[in-house]
Amino acid sequence: MNWHAVRAIYLFEMARTRRTLLQSVLAPVITTSLYFVVFGSAIGARIPEVGGVSYGAFLVPGLIMLNLLTQSVSNASFGIFFPKFSRTIYELLSAPVSHFEIVLSYVGAAATKSILLSVIILATAAFFVPLRIEHPLWMIGFLLLTAVSFSLLGFILGIWADNFEKLQLVPLLIITPLTFLGGSFYSIDMLPPVWRTLTLFNPVVYLVSGFRWSFYGHADVAVGISLGMSMLFLAVFVVVATWMLRTGYRLKP
Amino acid sequence: MHSVISISGLSKTYASGFDALKGVDLDIRRGEIFALLGPNGAGKTTLISIVCGLVNPSAGRVTVGGCDIIRDYRAARAMIGLVPQELTTDAFETVWNTVSFSRGLFGKPPNPAYLERLLQDLSLWNKKDNKLLTLSGGMKRRVLIAKALSHEPQILFLDEPTAGVDVELRRDMWQLVRRLRDNGVTVILTTHYIEEAEEMADRIGVITRGELILVEDKATLMRKLGGKQLTLQLAAPLAQIPAALSNYGLVLAKGGRELVYHYEAEGEDSALVDLLQELAAAGIAFADLHTTQRSLEDIFVSLVSEREPGREGAR
Numbered sequence: 100m101n102w103h104a105v106r107a108i109y110l111f112e113m114a115r116t117r118r119t120l121l122q123s124v125l126a127p128v129i130t131t132s133l134y135f136v137v138f139g140s141a142i143g144a145r146i147p148e149v150g151g152v153s154y155g156a157f158l159v160p161g162l163i164m165l166n167l168l169t170q171s172v173s174n175a176s177f178g179i180f181f182p183k184f185s186r187t188i189y190e191l192l193s194a195p196v197s198h199f200e201i202v203l204s205y206v207g208a209a210a211t212k213s214i215l216l217s218v219i220i221l222a223t224a225a226f227f228v229p230l231r232i233e234h235p236l237w238m239i240g241f242l243l244l245t246a247v248s249f250s251l252l253g254f255i256l257g258i259w260a261d262n263f264e265k266l267q268l269v270p271l272l273i274i275t276p277l278t279f280l281g282g283s284f285y286s287i288d289m290l291p292p293v294w295r296t297l298t299l300f301n302p303v304v305y306l307v308s309g310f311r312w313s314f315y316g317h318a319d320v321a322v323g324i325s326l327g328m329s330m331l332f333l334a335v336f337v338v339v340a341t342w343m344l345r346t347g348y349r350l351k352p
Numbered sequence: 353m354h355s356v357i358s359i360s361g362l363s364k365t366y367a368s369g370f371d372a373l374k375g376v377d378l379d380i381r382r383g384e385i386f387a388l389l390g391p392n393g394a395g396k397t398t399l400i401s402i403v404c405g406l407v408n409p410s411a412g413r414v415t416v417g418g419c420d421i422i423r424d425y426r427a428a429r430a431m432i433g434l435v436p437q438e439l440t441t442d443a444f445e446t447v448w449n450t451v452s453f454s455r456g457l458f459g460k461p462p463n464p465a466y467l468e469r470l471l472q473d474l475s476l477w478n479k480k481d482n483k484l485l486t487l488s489g490g491m492k493r494r495v496l497i498a499k500a501l502s503h504e505p506q507i508l509f510l511d512e513p514t515a516g517v518d519v520e521l522r523r524d525m526w527q528l529v530r531r532l533r534d535n536g537v538t539v540i541l542t543t544h545y546i547e548e549a550e551e552m553a554d555r556i557g558v559i560t561r562g563e564l565i566l567v568e569d570k571a572t573l574m575r576k577l578g579g580k581q582l583t584l585q586l587a588a589p590l591a592q593i594p595a596a597l598s599n600y601g602l603v604l605a606k607g608g609r610e611l612v613y614h615y616e617a618e619g620e621d622s623a624l625v626d627l628l629q630e631l632a633a634a635g636i637a638f639a640d641l642h643t644t645q646r647s648l649e650d651i652f653v654s655l656v657s658e659r660e661p662g663r664e665g666a667r
Contacts, residue, residue, distance in 0.1 A: 101426070107456030111445075118444060186440040190499065193404040194457045195429040351408050352366055 104196045105204045112178050112208030123212070124219060127166050131220045134162055135227040138284070149286050150317040155228040160311040161283030162224070163217050167242065168249050168278050168303065170216050172270050175209035175253030180266055183257070183350070192351065198344035202254065209250035210243075217242060231315060237322070238313035244329045245306050251336035258343050258350060277303045287319045302332060355379035356507060356538050357403065362412030364398050364562075372398040374562040375412070380507075380540060385533055387553035387570075388542045389652055395562040396542040397437060400509050404434045416507065430459055433500035437511040439492045443485035447476055447495055450484060451502050458503035467502060473528065474498050490521045497528070508532060510541040514548060526552055546649040550574075560656045573651065581644050582613040582624065587637040594634050600627055611638070 116123060139155030146154040182188040191201065224230060232238055260266040281303030287295050298304055299320070309325025312318035318325065342348070357380040364373040372395045380386050390396050401407040403414055405425060414421045416428040442450060451467055471477040474494045479487065484495060493513075500508060510529070514522045529539050529552060543549055549556050549570070556573055558566040566573075589608035600623070603612040615624055631638070 101459040103456040103459050103461060107453050111453055114449075115444075182442075185442070186436075186438060187442055189404075189406055189434070189436050189440065190454060190457060192406050193429060193432065193434050195426040195459055196457065197426070347408050351406060 101196050101200055104194060105200050105207075108191075108196075108201070108204035109208050112205065113211065115178070116174075116208075116212050124216065127170070127216050127220060128223050131162055131166070131223050132227070134158065135224065139227055149289075150311075150315060152231075152315050152317075153228065156230065156315070157286075157311075158284065159221070159224045159228060159230065160314045161307050163220050163242075164245065164303070164307045164310050165278045165283045166220055167213050167217050167245055168274060168306070169270060170213040171209055171246050171249035172253035172256065172274055174212050175206055175250040176257035176260065176266055176270075177253075178205050178209055179254055179257035180260055184263075188350070198341060201344065202251070202340055206247060206250040206254055209253060210246040213250065214242060214246050217246075232313065233316045234313040238310070241306070241310045241313055241325075241329065244333060245310070248329065248333040248336055251333070251340055255336060255339050255343065258340075258348065261349065277301055278307075282307045282319055302328065305329065354382045356382040356417055357540075358415045359399075359403070360413050362399070362402060362414060363410045364395075364402060364407065365410045372562050373402075376559075376562070376564050378557060378564055378567065380538060381555070383533065383536050383538055384554040385529060385539045385541070385552055386555050386557065387549035388540065388557050388559055389544065389546065389549055390542070390559040391544060391656060394560045396559055397511055398562075399559070400434070400511055400540070400542065404432055404509060405429055426459075430503070431506045432509065433503065433505035433507070434509045435493075435496050435500045435511060435513060437515065439489060439496065441484040441492055441495060443483070445484055446481050447471070447484065447487075447498075448480040450495065451498050454499040455502040458505075460503045466504070467498075470498055470501055473531075475524070489516065490518060493517060493521065497525075501532075505537070507538045507540070510539065512543060513541055514543070514545060546652055558652060558655050565655060580615055582615065583642055583644070584611040584613070584631075584638040585609065585640040586611060587639050590636065594636070596634055597627070597630060611636075 135155060135158070139158055143154035143158075148154070149157040182191060221230075256266065256269050260269070280298065281301045282298070283303075287298050287304060287308075290298060305320060305325045305328035308319040309322050309329065312322045312325070344350070357378075359376055359378040362373055362376040362378075363371070365371050376395075376399060378399075388396050388399065398407060402409045403416065403421060405421065417431050419425075419428040419431075421428045445453070448467070448471075451471065452462065455462065455467065468477065471480055474497060476491070476494050476498060479491060484492065487495065497510075497513075508529075510525075513525055517525070526548075529541070532539055541548070541552070553570050556566075556568060556570050557564055583605075586609055590604060590611070591608060593602050593604060593611075600613060603614075604610070605612050613624075613627060
């Protein structure tokens, strides 16, 4: 293992995060606070309990997942896309680093950032609603698994995208709708049966459901299935990323 | 032969179908300065990019210090430093950070003393805390060299090092390259400035249209091809060279109206006098004569245009 390289890339990526600290931390905190004020307090007061908890509390795991997914994808995709765009990637490609080391450092840094943000959002949420975490270990497990999986997805996206537009479009057109429709803001039990069945094809449902279970012990789908699906996403993304690096897809002509 | 890089049968066909390299064989000797000369699009950068791992080869094999660049990429790449042609730097990093980053990326533990000396040598020390976007083009070029040398490589690739560089930096760079060579570093540079190759290189390779058409010691090349040339404009055209003059290696040109004689530029060469006397004896009169000394540039242009009929007109 070339640990010096892993460390160098990881610190380089974290330095990039530090430079944009204000916008990358302040933005999610303010957005989340707004969600709690609008949906949690104003509208939430007129919504009966969902899954045994107040609507404000119900929202917390979904909002964290929403942020975790979008932040993981955008951090990791930008991290690898930008050197490609500015052509500084020549150095990475000519360095004595393995594919595993490249993924470990880029995905590790992106996941670190999105997990930090999730923790900040969780802390922010505690100001607005009474929180309860019934299965903290599962909660951390889902957090890690999702952060790593979707940072990997971002990494794949960053290699695939050959312009800024594609880099923005995929999160906007795919990730965000899937998250909003994946039960971040509602229980899929609230949906008519046809829509409920359709929703089960949305991978985000399993992530949100499992994560919410770790908070309140109540889930839309069995937690085992959630875990299995999370592992499956991770496996698929690992395979795709490995293939990309091995063949030099869009990296090496 | 102590070759530090060994390239055999190297070919590259890009996805567009363009054949950038066509079966190149080349051995670079340890500790030499090797200049790869060629016009734009000849395949110089492709060749370097394959050795450094930026481009996948289509066929052929490359070893660096005995290590295969694909199977044993870690050992091979750790020996190499690359200064790319384009000025590509991370705008928001400081000079010190970016050079430290490069050293780590190549698997070396931090060594601030070495990096300080390196930055001093490249006149970058007083800029070490500057962000890269504040530097001039010449300074960025120095930073790229510092990055490439940050991990103490045994082999340095300089891709068009002096393209768009001012006189002072060019002189500094030549000094640096010589110093590196004195320390045992092998330097491979691509250039289309002939004077650079003439000034710096121990050996020269000429590449055009993806083929390496010549590899030679500079001294030999200059002697072999760079001698003087006497051209005689004959009073009457000759159909062929008289047998009496056969051992001068004369060449008839312009349909027999010119007689060309190549000879050594240096040394006591009485052959020229002999030739003129024998010409008079053979009854060959000439209207005019001129001599030229061929530079590497002439050699290069003639080599390349031999291969590329389309370029002939440009001469």
